[in-house]
Amino acid sequence: MKVMQENNFENQVKDLLYNHSESAPNVMGKVFEKRTPLYIFKNRLILHKYKLMAAAVLIGLLAFLFNMKSDKTDSVLPIVAETETNQVDETPNTEAESIENQMAQIDETIAEPTNTTNPNSTSGVATNGTQQTQSNINNSDLSTSSPGTKILRDRMLKELANAKKQGKGDDGSWGTGTPQSEKPIGNTSGEFVNNTTESNTNKQDVPTDQTQSEKDQTQNTTNKANDTKTTIAKTEAPTSSSEDNTGGDEDFELPKTKDGKWSVSFNTVIGSGSRNLDAMGDMASVVVRDATETANLSYGAELLLNYKLSDNFDLYSGFNYFNRREKMVYMHNTQVTDMDITSKKVIEHHPVFGTREVTVYDTSYTTRNVQSNGDFNNSYKHFYIPLGLRYTLYLNETVGIYFDVNGGLEVVTKTSGTILNDQYQELSLDNGFGRTSLGNMVGVNAGVSFLVDERLSVLTGLRGKMFLNPTNNQDYPINQYDKGFGLMVGLKYDL
Amino acid sequence: MNSDEELIKGCIREDREMQGLLYEKYADKMFAVCMRYSNTREEAEDVLQEAFIKIFDKISKFRQEGSFEGWMRRIMVNTALRSWDKRSRKFEPGDLDHVEEPVQRELVLDSIGVKEIMAMINKLPEGYQMVFNLFAVEGYSHKEIGELLNINESTSRSQYARARRNLMTMLEKIES
The missing domain is CATH 2.40.160.20 (Porin)
Structure with missing residues (x-):
């Protein structure tokens, strides 16, 4: 019987437990693995996985709520929304400078983005009062780097080239009596729309008093100055007071991101x-x-x-x-050696032991190839x-x-x-x-x-x-x- | 069988074979230490693993003056205590003055083996377990225990006294 006194209680317990062994698992592989910083990082992730998950959920929730509450101000891509052009008048045998003038006007406008776009001023691009094309450019946010501007210029240049190819003679005049109807060239995404093309070809065809004709043309120029509109898309908020001068510009429904x-x-x-x-x-x-x-x-x-x-x-x-x-x-070849043992009884004549029957063993070896393969x-x-x-x-x-x-x-x-x-x-x-x-x-x-x-x-x-x-x-x-x-x-x- | 000195030198060279031999030699004993300070076997395995990492990392700092096993044991204990600290550090409130002196009597332990005494210790509140193991088994003083566990020396004493009394009570029940 083992008796443990109060005064040697600790000693008894120590004797029992100090040198006690427990079968330990083999964690050596883990020990080596754990020596790397990544393993330590992984273990920390494992130890705190619930905290991390909770934190991630919380952050996500807060971000979501914040996102819901914050103002979602939709940004608007600067694009050319709509272009309206109006071919006001056209007279045969007249210098067709309108498109070049338009180009020049656009360039001027681009160079001076704060210009007001008074139709009267832009109407001045018409020469000799014979062909008036108004370009009313709403350039509140127009800049030379604007994609819309580039597209507009490209389109204008293309238009000019086409016009010259189709209707303009060597002398720089349009073909006689040929109305120059503009093609509708697109809608949104930086393309033109010819919504209100008006070709006053009837006026050209009907001979009238020259003075009256010029007067009419002048009147047309004035009245229809606003009819031809080349509007370059504006961004969301107008930043220029020139918008007021565009009189009649519509609110374009622009695609929003x-x-x-x-x-x-x-x-x-x-x-x-x-x-x-x-x-x-x-x-x-x-x-x-x-x-x-x-x-x-x-x-x-x-x-x-x-x-x-x-x-x-x-x-x-x-x-x-x-x-x-x-x-x-x-595909693996393995050489296998087979050993074959045969025995036979023979009569042996021994000088000492005399004649006796003994068993003789013959051993033969056979080598063969064994092929194993797998896929x-x-x-x-x-x-x-x-x-x-x-x-x-x-x-x-x-x-x-x-x-x-x-x-x-x-x-x-x-x-x-x-x-x-x-x-x-x-x-x-x-x-x-x-x-x-x-x-x-x-x-x-x-x-x-x-x-x-x-x-x-x-x-x-x-x-x-x-x-x-x-x-x-x-x-x-x-x-x-x-x-x-x-x-x-x-x-x-x-x- | 390699001596401790050879194993230590091998481990300093980070020779994996020597590290493996060192592990084989001491793992069982150290695992028993870990088991005493852990609630579950899995937790003890984790402590063992963590402690051996520290041992291999710090083995070059071992000054071959004292017992190598003692040094390892201290690392095991410290690692186990850190683990416990993170898990659920809890001490029963109490003061030494309020602890009754254990009854001076003889206790019969012939049927008490290691597993039984460990089971009884494991039934104690965790704070009691830690202090009891540190004082009675590992041989730390109450002052050292106070520093290890960041508690007052008197708290260590009271925890130990309570643990001891509870154990006595359990032993009495077995005796009766």
Whole structure:
């Protein structure tokens, strides 16, 4: 009987417990793994995952509420909304300078964006009172760099070229009696619209008193000064008092871009994958695997929620699936030696032992080749949650180039297939792979985004990713790190 | 079998084989230490892993004056305490003056094994467990315990006294 006195209680307990051993699990693999900063980071993520998730939800909620409450001031793309031109009059054998004058007038207006656009002043471009074309330019936000202005100038130049080709003679005059009807050239998106073209050809055709005719033309010039309008789209808020002078300009319904902060995107990737094998400890197996495994077409998909941090930066997260596929083909010859033993009884005459029957064994060896082969499709499916930052450099209103970097928390890895060991024995990927612990990954993407309409964008580009934690588990001794790259095509929809 | 000195030198060179041997040699004993300061086996495994990382990181700083096992044990204990600190640090309020002196009597422990005594210790409130393990098993003084746990020395004493009394009560029940 063991008696424990009060005064030696501690000693007794110490004797019992101090040198006590418990069968410890083998965590050495983890110890080595954990020595890396990434592993420590991963462990912190795991330890605080609920806090992080709660914080992410809270931040998302707050951002959403803030976004809902904030004023959604829709931005308006500067475009040429509508153009109205009115061919007022046209007289044969008259210098057709109107379009050149229009051009000059537009250039002047561009050069002096604060000019008021008094129709009377612009009407002065008509020469000899024979052809008057009023260009009433609402240039409140007009600048030389405006896309609308460029489009307008291009259109005007094209128009001029066409006009010269079709109707203008060598002497610089229009063809006799040929009415110059302007073609309607577009509507929105920086094109002209000929809504109120009026060709007073009747006046030309009917001979009248010359003085009266000139008077009429002068009157027409005055009255119809406002009829011909070449309006370049204005941006959302008029900044010039000249708008008042445009008298009769309509409010154009301009397409507006959505100014929401949130968007969702769905991307698909096709490409190729590969892996790095840590040769520590089993170089022979690595050699065999490198010789037998080749990359196959890999693919993936992701669903992302994007948050616009600024005009150029987006933060995103979501769920990503990537299936790295590979082919494992091998053909291996093994030399097998068969040993054949035969025995027979022989009569032996021995000088000492005399005649006796003994058993004699004959051994023969036969070497043969045994060929083994296999053809397997291996699959490593990675499921991870990316968190990334995307920078988009907009080339114009519709096209942008984006770059992004992302890191991710890999939640599950599933594998299927077969690999070989150094003895060319088949090992099922189910055993030794399919890590279920959390892992890390990093990725980079670059490509082009196209704005299809107000909300929808198409993204395409190249992407690469690497998984920083081994795909294998502790049962397989060679650490394997998967990576992949490919072509991405996706859609982004602004909420 | 490699000596501690060889293992230490190997670990300083970051020789993985030596690290593995060191782990094999001490893991069981250290795991028992971790188990005493942890609620679950999983938590003990995590502490063991964390502590071995520290050991491999800091092994070059070990001055071969004292016991290497003692040094490792201290790292285990410190790591376990940090883990407990993060998890749920909780001390029962109390003062030494209010603690009754344990009854001076003999206790029969012939049927009490390690598992039973550990089970009894695990039934104690966590604060009691920590102080009891540190004082009775690891041999820390109350002053050291106070510094380790960032509590007053008197608090350590009272916690220990309460733990001891509770254990005695449990032992009495087993005896009866």
